[in-house]
Amino acid sequence: MPLTTGIEILKRAHEENYxxxxxxxxxxxxxxxxxxxxDELEAPVIVEASEGAVKYAGADMLYHMVQALxxxxxxxxxxxxxxxxxxGLIMTALRAGFTSVMIDASAFPFExxxxxxxxxxxxAHAMGVSVEAELGTLKGIEDNVSVDERDxxxxxxxxxxxxxxxxxxxxxxxxxGTSHGAFKYKGESKIDYERxxxxxxxxxxxxxxxxxxxxxxxxVKKAEQYGARLEGAKGVSDEVLKEAVVCxxxxxxxxxxxxxxxxxxxxxxxxxxxxxxxPRKILGPAREAMKDVVKSRITLLGSAGKASR
Ligand SMILES: [Zn+2]
Numbered sequence: 001m002p003l004t005t006g007i008e009i010l011k012r013a014h015e016e017n018y019x020x021x022x023x024x025x026x027x028x029x030x031x032x033x034x035x036x037x038x039d040e041l042e043a044p045v046i047v048e049a050s051e052g053a054v055k056y057a058g059a060d061m062l063y064h065m066v067q068a069l070x071x072x073x074x075x076x077x078x079x080x081x082x083x084x085x086x087x088g089l090i091m092t093a094l095r096a097g098f099t100s101v102m103i104d105a106s107a108f109p110f111e112x113x114x115x116x117x118x119x120x121x122x123x124a125h126a127m128g129v130s131v132e133a134e135l136g137t138l139k140g141i142e143d144n145v146s147v148d149e150r151d152x153x154x155x156x157x158x159x160x161x162x163x164x165x166x167x168x169x170x171x172x173x174x175x176x177g178t179s180h181g182a183f184k185y186k187g188e189s190k191i192d193y194e195r196x197x198x199x200x201x202x203x204x205x206x207x208x209x210x211x212x213x214x215x216x217x218x219x220v221k222k223a224e225q226y227g228a229r230l231e232g233a234k235g236v237s238d239e240v241l242k243e244a245v246v247c248x249x250x251x252x253x254x255x256x257x258x259x260x261x262x263x264x265x266x267x268x269x270x271x272x273x274x275x276x277x278x279p280r281k282i283l284g285p286a287r288e289a290m291k292d293v294v295k296s297r298i299t300l301l302g303s304a305g306k307a308s309r
Pocket of ligand 1: 210253
């Protein structure tokens with residue numbers, strides 16, 4: 001199936017109230033794991049590359065790897081640039097053939113975020129590419145945080161409406177309490193569901209959740225069993241994620257879980273087979289481990305089977 005735009009995939013998720021997995025990749029094994037898992041579950045999927053991934057592998061390489069693989073499968077796939085903070089980087093992705101880009105100017109004041117985002121929307125839309133933007137600051141919210149502090153950090157639903165109108169973006173990543181990485185929280189994961197519901201109601205568009213890795217305990221344990229040190233690693237629980245989807249999330253990003261699965265599988269195979277020098281026998285099990293993670297994610301988000309009709 002040819003590459004699809006982000007909005008084609010997310011429009012339906014928005015209408016039917018489920019979420020699509022968006023998985024970061026920067027090499028062949030990760031990409032194969034994601035696409036094979038999605039194909040087997042008949043799920044639409046988004047593969048995304050960060051600025052670091054573009055630097056590591058090159059935008060053209062990433063694009064052509066995706067192109068080579070989508071031909072073999074029958075589910076819709078979009079190639080997305082994650083957290084584009086730099087105009088030149090976004091242009092590089094657009095030129096390479098990405099079908100979705102994120103402009104992340106969320107660190108700037110509101111008006112500047114609008115200005116930078118609109119500039120990208122004008123260019124991307126002229127090329128038939130969908131655009132994601134972010135509002136608010138991605139930061140874990142603890143119970144003892146004051147209302148003022150919460151308002152200063154998280155998305156303001158009214159401002160979200162203005163932002164969407166003025167920029168013309170296709171989907172919005174509202175900061176609702178999640179944070180990036182494997183060490184998100186000291187306590188339990190928290191999302192401001194009421195705020196999220198309000199944003200959904202007022203904007204009536206696909207919404208994106210960042211910082212949403214689950215950091216499953218069994219993956220952490222396995223990696224640690226073979227020497228990894230991940231003390232305090234903690235992610236968003238399945239229940240919290242499910243509720244976020246019910247409240248209107250349609251794209252859920254994940255990177256950390258695949259990394260932990262990779263490290264666990266690599267460490268195991270290297271520790272158990274000290275004589276092994278064939279990279280395929282070393283990387284192959286990591287690919288299988290990532291595939292399992294992608295499958296359980298897709299199932300959790302409700303997008304399994306959505307590509308079949
Ligand atoms: Zn993110």
